[in-house]
Amino acid sequence: MDTSALFGLEQVPPEWEAFITEGVLTELEKYGDRRAENLLAVLKVSQATSQTVRKVMQAAKGTGDSARLSPVDVEVLALALELEAVIITDDYSIQNLATVLKVAYRPSGMKGITKVIRWNYLCSGCGKVFKEQHPDCPVCGSPLRTTRRR
Ligand SMILES: [Zn+2]
Structure with a gap:
């Protein structure tokens, strides 16, 4: 996961084995994000070998992404390549280069998934x-509409 993904996530799904790099950790601490503490408890910090980092930088030159990629971005790509892991990132340059390196990626955009939305059912x-779903209104039999609980 890169830093952008961590900002997009409320929590790391418990079934994940999630990795960040030293650089991501530093960025996270720099921003003083309050979730950092919770996230760090379930994240593993790891680092790719310099050989893999070089390979990523070589590929970045090829696509013209090298100017837009930070050293941390390169670290993340290299680690994902080494672990054969999926990168969670919202960074377009990382996604672009991941495609070139045949590293799978997913945008974080999981706020809606990890956060449980509670619904109400309003009789039309x-x-x-109603807090529970019914086929139709138990009182008058009219159709129910779904509304987001506040
Ligand atoms: Zn009704």
Whole structure:
């Protein structure tokens, strides 16, 4: 996971074996993100070999991404390449280079997935609100509409 992904995530899904690099850790600490502590508890910090880092930098030159990639971005790509892992990133340059290196990636964009949305069911007839879903209104039989609970 790169830094952008960590900012996009509320929490790391428990079934993941998630890795960050030293550079990501430094960035996370620099921003003083309050979630850092919780995230760090489930993240493993690891580092790719310099050989893999060179390979990534070589590929970046080829695509013209080298100017847009930070050293941390390169670290993340190299580690994913070495671990044969999926990169979680919202950074377009990383995604671009990941494609070239045949490293799988996914945008973080998981706020909606990890955060449980609670719904209410509003009757379109009598206006009564239910917390549980029904095929139709138990009171008047009208269709229920889904509304987001506040
Ligand atoms: Zn009703």
